[in-house]
Amino acid sequence: MKDIVPAEIIENKIFLIREHRVMIDFDLAQLYGVPTKVLNQAVKRNKKRFPPDFMFKLSNVEMKNWRSQNVTSNPSFKKGLRWASTAFTEKGVAMLSSVLNSERAIEANIQIMRTFTKIREMLINHKELKDKIEILENKYDAQFKIVFDAIRELMAPPEKPKKRIGFSAKEKRAKYRAVV
Secondary structure, three states, rough: OOOOOOOOHOOOEEEEEEEEEEEEEEHHHHHHHOOOOHHHHHHOHHHOOOOOOOEEEHHHHHHHHHHHHOOOOOOOOOOOOOOOEEEEEEEHHHHHHHHHOOHHHHHHHHHHHHHHHHHHHHHHHHHHHHHHHHHHHOOHHHHHHHHHHHHHHOOOOOOOOOOOOOHHHHHHHHHHHHOO
């Protein structure tokens, strides 16, 4: 059976916010094939099923960061959002399957849960590999230090980019004066 949504697309819609892997209501609604408003209404009608560890509202800063991760060619495009979006943890996404009963929502939810499981397994394997490398490093002498340093560098998460790109007006004037 062909997947409704490729796993790569789902993986790109999972974000790390407040130390939780979450999916945003807008992205989930797209995957389920329903308007965001319908998804949020279903959640409101079933509020008892969604405690704080299942979902939370994004702050303005988190909303801005989420939008910046979803780069678009139109800077005025705000994904049609007037209010803060809701972030659903893995548990919250699982619970959504009980409130959205369309065939597409059920199939998409199965694929999303498989993707969350795959990510969790990759992280566990990554930790196991790191532990094994540390054991080997302690076992061998300094001649292998370069190898272990290179492996550790490859395993390290990518550095966060600088917040600001470009020059401020003050820096531009200073640079211009230095040239003249």
